[in-house]
Structure formats: structure tokens, C-alpha cells
Amino acid sequence: MNEELKEIAIRLQIGNYQRHIFLCVGPSCCSAQIGAGAWKKLKDELKARNLSLSDAPGACYRTKVQCLRICTGGPILVVYPEGYWYSGMTEDRIDRFIDEQILKGKPIEEWIFARNPIG
Numbered sequence: 001m002n003e004e005l006k007e008i009a010i011r012l013q014i015g016n017y018q019r020h021i022f023l024c025v026g027p028s029c030c031s032a033q034i035g036a037g038a039w040k041k042l043k044d045e046l047k048a049r050n051l052s053l054s055d056a057p058g059a060c061y062r063t064k065v066q067c068l069r070i071c072t073g074g075p076i077l078v079v080y081p082e083g084y085w086y087s088g089m090t091e092d093r094i095d096r097f098i099d100e101q102i103l104k105g106k107p108i109e110e111w112i113f114a115r116n117p118i119g
Contacts, residue, residue, distance in 0.1 A: 097111075
């Protein structure tokens, strides 16, 4: 096993997360500017709430992607293991997403367009 990879995984708290959030930042589903704003808000809010690089309850791993193959209605966000696919995840929606989906475990039905749970 590669020791460098093990050290990175430890530093990133991999193994402690309850959820993995993928956010598509465009440019096909939304403009690059809108995608970048949503990503910055997601990243900043997860850090501010001790939900990123943490072993706190509700901690999440986040990944910025350029394409989730939906290519409309973005930014598109998918959260696993629940497998909820959210549309229109602009930066103004991020706080509510974290409050309801991440902290309370309550999906925001009006923003979900597909489901693909794992497990």
C-alpha cells in the first residue's frame, strides 16, 4: 500500500464521513460563474459548521465536478448514500440544503429530480 496515499486519507478524514456531496460547477448545466459561486458557498459553509475535514456528526466529504451528465438545470448536486439528485443548487440554496438535508436528514423534495440510493 502506498504510504503517501494513506497519509493523505488520514489528513482528509476519509473513513469518518457519513455523506459524500458532488457538485457540478458547469459549464454545461450552468455558467461557470454560477457554479463557482455555489462551490465556494458549499465549501465555506461546510468548513464554518465543522462539517468538512472533521469527524463531527454530519461530517461530509465534498467533491467538485465538471459534469454529472445532466447538462441542464444546474448546478446539479448529488448526495450519497441517500442518492438524492438536486437541481438549481445556486449559492442561495446552500444554507437550506446544509440545514435540512445534512444536519436534519430531511430531503428538500421540491429541489430533488431523481433518486439513486446506495445500500
